[in-house]
Amino acid sequence: MDSLFLLVPISLFLGLLGLGGFLWALRTRQYDDLDGAASRILFDDDHPRKETPK
């Protein structure tokens, strides 16, 4: 049963990591355009073909 003292915190930590990731994604507005995100992964060129003056 001692293993629980190690395993339970690990599982909780991993769960919280996932929750943290979800909150981050929500805050950076990644859930706002689900349809667009679904097709964006199919675009071949992520960056426009020109030198962007930054």
Added chain:
Amino acid sequence: MSLIGRAEPLVPSAVSAAACAHCGAPLAAGQHRFCCTGCEGAHALVAGLGLDAFYRRRETEAGALRPEETAPGLDLAPFVTTDRDGTQRLELLLSGLTCGACVWLVEQALAAEPDVLSARASLTARQLTVTWRGEAARANDVVALLARLGFRAAPWSPACLRATEDAEGRELTLALGVAAFGSMNVMLVSVAVWVGWDMGPALRHALHWLAAMIGLPVVLIAGMPFYRSAWTAIRAGRPSMDLAVSLGVLATTAMSLSETLRNGPYTWFDGATMLLALLLAGRVFDRAARRRARQSVAELLALQEGVVSRLLPDGRMEAVPAENIAAGDRVLVAAGERLRLDGVADADALLDAAATTGESVPRTFAAGDSLPAGAVNMGAAFAMMVTAAAKDGSLAAMARLLERAEQAKGRFVAIADRASRYYVPVVHAVAALTFLGWWGLLDAPWQVALVNAVCVLLITCPCALALAVPAVQVVAVGALFRRGVLVTSATALERLASADHAVLDKTGTLTEGRPVLVPEGQDAGTLRRAAGMARASRHPLAQALARACPDAALAEGVREVPGQGLLAGEARLGSPAFCGLGPSADGMTMVFRDGDGAPVAFRFADRMRDDAPAAVAALNGLGLPAELLSGDGEGAVASLARRAGIPAWRSSADPVAKQARIEALKAEGRHPLMVGDGINDAAALAAAHVSASPAGATDLAQTAADLVLQREGLAALPAAIRVARRAQAIARQNIGLSLTYNVFAVPAAVGGLVTPLIAALVMAASSIVVVLNALRAGKE
């Protein structure tokens, strides 16, 4: 999000030989590759940018990307915001942005411009954000480029913002994420307790504490949307489903906490968190479906929303939003423009007032006559003095009439609320009796009695009942969306299913609401030449002529004589008087004359929609006898009624008469479905049991209607009624299913036989059954 789906393409993305290579519309005989010169230009532009890959991935509807013949007239520079570092930012609403390939095309095409810093389009919100370095006036070049590609752009307006402003939706998503995380982790601990027969009390106690530590914050955070709504229900004195959910969840949590403190054998944190997660999932999907419909309506409205040209005393003009105009200002009304405000013209004006009065033929308003907002200028551009600001004008008065009618409609109670009105008190009475029975009659310790009472609350906690109707709604609304019907109100489907009478407007509903060339055997070559000239003008009749011959190339050297016609060398196209004939009676005739040649007349009429008789017959077959209610004169109405197969009709009905007719029908106990597109229909639309407006309706009518048909024609209407009726039947079935399940579950809970394992299994199983049943609602 496959439940909701997007509008299905009408053509496969692989373009067949007989479809336009740019927009995908079917080609007419004699056309090669392109349906019009606009598409040809767009295709060359796309190819020139090296973006041909777009055509392999495109999934847009046929014809959706056909560039408009006329350039957008609106100056967008005032809508540009300048950031501190000098970059310009423009937010646009983009119509036609319907697939991933469109997003790619728009972003790449704009990014290829040397001074554009970034272009980002959102497919869900149809929003495009462009930033660039340089002058604000570049905004018009951006919009012109988009227009050449076939996308219509409008400034991102407050109306779009309201529709997509989704603080509430984000809160729901957040709550769902927290509840899903919590229920999974609590379940991890709970399963250990359920299967750990040989577990010592100390370890069990520790695990219960762990479950409590995860479960308590989750119940507090994820339950907030329900608690808030329940509190509103308490203050209104009406029990709602959210009240039952809140009480069940809170009671379960409180009891689990006390069981944890006294080291009881079971806790129910898993049940409480799972209930929240399931309900929140249903709610998030429901919202996403309705948000999409609202978004599309807002998009239609934003494209219509106008800017008017104010005449300054020094003769210059400036573009101003209509609401900033005060009474006494002078504005210029261009040919073909819709009047945004009431006014008085300085000279005679020819106006098409179909949207405000239902008259199908334009008529001349003399100088000094008051001009109604909503009419379309069919003649030359004219200056008018505004007599009332937007908020005091006739449109605003109509909007107020609409608001009153809407309030009356607010009394409709959705089936889910009717069910919970009986369900909630019964459940709470059963729980109270369980407690009294165990404690008073069976002399059990009060803790045991309380555990059993709360078990009743938990197991009846209307998980299945609360999902029963929303799940069906999501599926049905999504299915209708794919057929081009937008459902804007939460109870619209229920009301549509129970409609038993149809009231139809004439102009714009049964008819197309815009002039169409009446073929009278004109020579094809002449038609082509005239259409080529007509293409240069924004006048509605000229545009109708251009539409009649879409492949005619734009004639060169066309000069417009305002209010009269077009000149190209020796050729003239315009009003009969302009070409040397007598004046026309109704303003619906155009004449073409080449030098001294014989004049050729083109007559136009507002044609009946092709599918109108079929739609009327289908409505009749569904038990909705149709009647025609129009503001137009008796002759026109009677003839159309005969052709559409409608036995009952009324003519010369003004907005008040239309509303009165609807009220009279309701007083007879009928449930009228009103279909109309005009400003004069808005009050009747709002008063009706359920209402719909066709594609191209005025903004006021679309706001008032419960359903907006996006595609041309009325064929979608009978189909929508069938879907609504099917959805309603399935919703009733679902409520029946969840009540049946309670008949078995409640006695077990009252008898004290329900362990957390059984509660969790029963709850999940009943929800899944209800959701699976709901999936059938999308099929026809």
